[in-house]
Amino acid sequence: MSLVSPEFLLLALVVVTALAFDFTNGFHDTANAMATSIATKALTPKGAVTLCAILNLVGAFLSVEVAITVTNAVIRIQNPDGTPIPEVMGDGGGALLLILMAGLAGAIIWNILTWLWGLPSSSSHALFGGLIGATIAGLGFGGVKWTGEGYHLDGVVGKVILPGLVSPAIAIIVAMIGTKLVFKITQGVNQRYQETGFRWGQIGTASLLSLSHGTNDAQKTMGVITLGLLATGTWTDTHQIPFWVKVACAVAIASGTYLGGWRIIRTMGKGLIEISSPQGMAAESSSAAVILTSSQLGFPLSTTHVATGSILGSGLGRKGAEVRWGVAGRMGLAWLTTLPAAALVGAVMWWIGNLFGGATGAVVVFVLMVAGWLWMWLHSRRDPIGRHNVNDEWEAEGIAQTSDDVPVSQEVTQ
Amino acid sequence: MNQIVAALDAAWRILLIGVVLGAGLPALFSFGVRAMAWGTGGEATNHDEGTLPPPHPVGRVIGIAVFALVVLVVLLGLSYIVAHGLGYNLVFNGGLPAFVPR
Numbered sequence: 001m002s003l004v005s006p007e008f009l010l011l012a013l014v015v016v017t018a019l020a021f022d023f024t025n026g027f028h029d030t031a032n033a034m035a036t037s038i039a040t041k042a043l044t045p046k047g048a049v050t051l052c053a054i055l056n057l058v059g060a061f062l063s064v065e066v067a068i069t070v071t072n073a074v075i076r077i078q079n080p081d082g083t084p085i086p087e088v089m090g091d092g093g094g095a096l097l098l099i100l101m102a103g104l105a106g107a108i109i110w111n112i113l114t115w116l117w118g119l120p121s122s123s124s125h126a127l128f129g130g131l132i133g134a135t136i137a138g139l140g141f142g143g144v145k146w147t148g149e150g151y152h153l154d155g156v157v158g159k160v161i162l163p164g165l166v167s168p169a170i171a172i173i174v175a176m177i178g179t180k181l182v183f184k185i186t187q188g189v190n191q192r193y194q195e196t197g198f199r200w201g202q203i204g205t206a207s208l209l210s211l212s213h214g215t216n217d218a219q220k221t222m223g224v225i226t227l228g229l230l231a232t233g234t235w236t237d238t239h240q241i242p243f244w245v246k247v248a249c250a251v252a253i254a255s256g257t258y259l260g261g262w263r264i265i266r267t268m269g270k271g272l273i274e275i276s277s278p279q280g281m282a283a284e285s286s287s288a289a290v291i292l293t294s295s296q297l298g299f300p301l302s303t304t305h306v307a308t309g310s311i312l313g314s315g316l317g318r319k320g321a322e323v324r325w326g327v328a329g330r331m332g333l334a335w336l337t338t339l340p341a342a343a344l345v346g347a348v349m350w351w352i353g354n355l356f357g358g359a360t361g362a363v364v365v366f367v368l369m370v371a372g373w374l375w376m377w378l379h380s381r382r383d384p385i386g387r388h389n390v391n392d393e394w395e396a397e398g399i400a401q402t403s404d405d406v407p408v409s410q411e412v413t414q
Numbered sequence: 415m416n417q418i419v420a421a422l423d424a425a426w427r428i429l430l431i432g433v434v435l436g437a438g439l440p441a442l443f444s445f446g447v448r449a450m451a452w453g454t455g456g457e458a459t460n461h462d463e464g465t466l467p468p469p470h471p472v473g474r475v476i477g478i479a480v481f482a483l484v485v486l487v488v489l490l491g492l493s494y495i496v497a498h499g500l501g502y503n504l505v506f507n508g509g510l511p512a513f514v515p516r
Contacts, residue, residue, distance in 0.1 A: 062499035151420040162421035170429045178437035185444035189451040193458040197447040201440065204488045211492060215499040282440040289436030290428060292494060296504065299424040 006359035007232060010097050013362045014228045017104045017369070019252040022221040024111040025123040026056065026256020029217065031264040032120070032287070032307035033209035036280035038390060039269030042199035043206070045260070045387040051203075052210040053258035059214020060250030068230075068238055070223030073159040073300070074128045075135040076143050077227075082238035084231045087139070091358065093231030098353050099134045100228055101362050105369040106130030106346030110338060116376045118263035118271070118385070119334040122302035127220060128160055129342030136343070137350035159300045160339060167301040168335075171290050171309030172316065178282035179317025186278065198277035205284035210257075212291055213303055218253045222246060262385045268308065270394045271327045273315030283307075283314040305335065324394075435487075443484050450477030 004012075034048040043051065068082035077088050077096055088096035107123070107130035114121040135143040148154025153162070186194050225245050229235035235242055269275065275283070287303075287310045294301050308331055315323040352368065353361035451458040453473025456466050490511060494504050502513040 059495070059499070062496055147417055148420075151416050151423075153417060153420050153424070155417075158417045158420065162417060166421055166425045167428075170425060170432055173429060174432040174436040177433055178440045181437055181441040182444045185441060186448050186451075188460050189448055190458050190460055193451050193454075194447060197450065198443070201443045201484070204485070205439075208488060208491045208495070212495045215495055278440070278444070281443065282437070285439040286432065286436040288491060289439070290432045292491060293428045293431045293435070294424075295498060296494075297424055297427060299421075299428060 007092050007094070009359040010094060010101075010362045011228060011232050011234065013359075013366050014097050014101050014104070015225055015248075017101055017108070017366065018221050018225045018228070019248055021104045021108050021111070021123075021127065021224075022218065022249050022252035023256035023259075024108055024115070025127075025217055025221070026053075026253040027259045027261040028111050028115060028120070028123050028256075028264060029213055029303060030257050030260045031268045032303045033206050033213060033284075034260075035265045035268035035307075036275050036283055036311060037199075037202045037206045038265055039275050040195070040199060040202065040277040040280045041391075042202040042277055042280065045262075045265075045390055048206070049258050049260040051207065053254045055207055055210035056214035056218070056257045057250050057254035059211045059216075060218035060253055061246065062211075062215050067219035067223035068226050068241065070220050071131060071227060072145075073154065074145055074156050075131055076145055077135065077139070082227075082230065084227065089231065093228075093233070094358060095138065096231040097228055098350060098361060099131070099138045100224060101365055102134035102137070102350035102353055103127070103131035103346045104224070105349045105365050106133055106342045106344070108369060109345050109372050110342040112373055112376050114334055114338070115261050115263055116380050117330075117334070118267040119331055120264050120268055120304050120308055121331075121334045121338045122164070122304040123217065124220065124302050125160060125164065125335070125338040126342045127224075128156075129339035130346035132156065132339070133343030133346030133348075134350040137347040138354070153299070156339075163294075163299060163301040164305060164335060167290065167294070168305045168309030168312075171286055171306045172313035174290060175283045175286035175310040175313030176317035178286055179279050179314045182278045182282050183318060195277045198281045201281040202277055202284060205281055205288055208288040209284060209291070209303075209307070212288070212295070214250075214253065216295070216303070218249045221252070222249045225249070260387075262387065262390050263380070266385055266390045267327065267331075268311060270391060271324060272308070272311050272331075273321055273323050274394075275311065275314065276318075279314035279318055279321075282317065283310040286310040286313065439484065439487055442480060442487075446477045446480035446484060448477075449473045449480060453477055 030052055034052050037043045038045050038048050072078050084096050107126040110126045132144055145155040148158040222241050222245050226241050287307045290306050315321045349365050353365040356364050453470050455469035461467050497513045501516050503516050
């Protein structure tokens, strides 16, 4: 007679995995709001992650919008009202939990792998990718909502692919125009005086970005966890998210943010361009404006794509500034591969989990995920990047330069 | 195909508002920096060898006014995020921002 029922164990694993994903979401995205402020020394590395973490925490609580139907954007495992569809309710919701478990595991593994490479990839693409892969494996291709109907943007095409292509382009243009204007207007101002002034502007715009990240991203995990609770009948209200879920997700994303994904911060702050604080402010304003406008219009986009696009644009907008296209190209490649790669891992995880079945399957998936995480973390220790060296010259021996020949990738994704 | 049209339709609106706000804000801030530099004089501006430009108090006043405006815009952005999270929408009634429940 065991103390914990298999059903409870399965649910608990899904909740823990979802929170782990939220945590990776946090450290993966610290760079979006803070990379340029750290690079231009508007904020100290520690000050930046602290501010960003606090605003993410506040943001996560601010959002009372019900995000229970978050998976409806790309897969068909929920009814429009948020309740799970009957097809996945076998074994007391076990079928649905396995899909969530495998999908989250896929998203986490891809998130950590791209962190190891120091590449800013979209956490929402990773989450959607993982869930899509696990759904295809579990329910077949019909389980995926590929495209929306008519002019309503929906499905993989409308909610993921098209915004992923459009939003970086918009951000590049806006930041480029902003940067051109800034340098034109401040002509004749002493460069040191300029730098100091714009650092203040950067702090303001970086705060905007951090807060909006908290309100948007923590919600997704809240929705996934609540879906798991609904599937097992532990929670029945589709109009509310349990308070403890909200607290747990807020704390998970904030502590992830505080940890800081230094490898990614370094790539975005130092790798793409040599950024000055006027460019930094132009880039952050561009990101904030594009993200807030999109959320007002209901256009779903990835913060990562916008933030990177803006930094690139601020490099293009400055005369004589050099953009490292090699780094930009690698990022672009990571964007294109995030969804399919996370989907592949999610699908493989589902097959493995299904092979063992039930709670045992979930335990196996969990152990595999933790093993993968440990493996990648150990690899990162070879050339650690942290507060101490995040701002070192890009030309120096750094992770993002040697990451091409890190052989770990193939082994882990298999 | 309709999806692409819908995405492009959203895209040009975002681009338009994005340029106004996202490029406008740093441009505004730049005016503030420039006014402050002119107001401060001395080493704040680029100048010929040996002739330190005098300070202009007016420049400082303009600079502070512009910065206040920037702070206002940032606060508007913050309140938008907060209101959006709490289920309110931002509308502009004859140019004045107002929050209405969704």
